[in-house]
Amino acid sequence: MSEQxxxxxxxxxxxTITLARPAKRNAVSDRLLGALEEALIATPEGTRVIxxxxxxxxxxxxxxxxxxxxxxxxxxMQHSRGWHRIFDRIQNGGIPVVAAMQxxxxxxxxxxATATHVRISEPNTIYQLPEGRHGIFVGGGASVRVxxxxxxxxxxxxxxxxxxxxxxxGLRLGxxxxxxxxxxxxxxxxxxxxxxxxxxxxxxWAMVSAISRITNMAxxxxxxxESLTAALTQTSPEVAERIGHFLNRKGKGPQT
Numbered sequence: 001m002s003e004q005x006x007x008x009x010x011x012x013x014x015x016t017i018t019l020a021r022p023a024k025r026n027a028v029s030d031r032l033l034g035a036l037e038e039a040l041i042a043t044p045e046g047t048r049v050i051x052x053x054x055x056x057x058x059x060x061x062x063x064x065x066x067x068x069x070x071x072x073x074x075x076x077m078q079h080s081r082g083w084h085r086i087f088d089r090i091q092n093g094g095i096p097v098v099a100a101m102q103x104x105x106x107x108x109x110x111x112x113a114t115a116t117h118v119r120i121s122e123p124n125t126i127y128q129l130p131e132g133r134h135g136i137f138v139g140g141g142a143s144v145r146v147x148x149x150x151x152x153x154x155x156x157x158x159x160x161x162x163x164x165x166x167x168x169x170g171l172r173l174g175x176x177x178x179x180x181x182x183x184x185x186x187x188x189x190x191x192x193x194x195x196x197x198x199x200x201x202x203x204x205w206a207m208v209s210a211i212s213r214i215t216n217m218a219x220x221x222x223x224x225x226e227s228l229t230a231a232l233t234q235t236s237p238e239v240a241e242r243i244g245h246f247l248n249r250k251g252k253g254p255q256t
Contacts, residue, residue, distance in 0.1 A: 006035040007055070013048040014193045022056025027064035028108045037086045043095065048197035048204070051189045052090070052116055053100040059125070062107025065134065080139035083108070087115040087141050091212060094205045096196050100185035101125050101176065111140035114149060114175070117208050118192055120185045121176035127165040129158045148215070149174045206233045 007018045017039045019026040026032075043050065054060050071079060090097050090112075099116040106128045113119055129146070131138055138146075138159070147155045150173045158165070171179045180188045196204065210229045214222040 004035075005029075005032040006039045008039050008042070010044050010047070012194065013046055013197055014051060014190070015043055015047040015049070016051040016053065019052075019054045019060055022054075022058070024064060024066075025058040025061035025104055026054040026056070026109070027061045027066075028112070029064040029067050032064075033083065033086060037089070040086070040089050040093065043093075047095055048201060049193040050090075050095050050097045051100060051186070051193055052097055052112075053186055053189065054102070056103075057124075058103030058109075059099070059101040059105050060109030060112055061104040062109045062111075062130075076139070083111070083140035087112060087145075090115040091117075091145075092209060094209050096193075096204050096208050098189045098193050098196070100189035102183075102185055104128075105170075105175075107131060107138070108140045110146060110175070111138065111142045114145040115141065118178075118189075118196070119176045120178040120180060120188045120192070121167050121170060122180060122182055122185045123167050124182065125167040125170060125176065127170045127175050128162065129155065130162045132159045133162045146175075200233070200236070200238050202236055202238070203233050 003021075005019070005021055007020045009016045009018075017036065019032065019036070021027065021029075021032055040050075096118065097116040098118040098120070099113050100120050101113060102122040103124055103126070105113050105121075105125055107130055110127055110129065129138065129142060142155070150158075154173070157163075165173070165175070167176070167179055170176045178188060178192075206229045210225060214225055217225065
């Protein structure tokens, strides 16, 4: 029987994907990456939020160097582009993704985490880009996603020195949005996922689909796409119903 590298479950329109390679700190092998892509492709219809977690003491320790193999330049580029394809499905798949992080969030694990939309960390979470020590360069999107969050200068310094950021530093720099107590990341992710799932699906789709793309555009183009996105979301029947409900509730005064 083959090893199950990714576990999935669904509850209340929330789809949880768990990296299940704890003995290897959930390091990313080609097989695990393929299993993650299959889990994403198999997202159940009607899913409103995805939770991404890591089994055991670590979220993801990055590329499994034990499986590193020599490739010609074109092979390395194809391998890297495969990571890009899968992580782009997370960021731009139209469904909000919440990451529950603990322990190592290193290298490719950090690239994976920064493709998600909401990130929760525990006190033992650490962040690192150790590629310089291995004589390699990032290939899973860090030079875009991580650099946009912490700035290219700080990312370059992290790669050059290999220094480790702790949970507090990661929170301050935006690598995490929430810092919770030990063992509480998944519960917090579930709480936030339920809250996000209450939003109008089209609004969620617009937020996770448009914002990252608008940041790639010239200012005027971004404003234009913002207006188009607003036109799509604000004219749906569900919006009129939600706003009417809010106004009626507001008119009744404080609720007891």
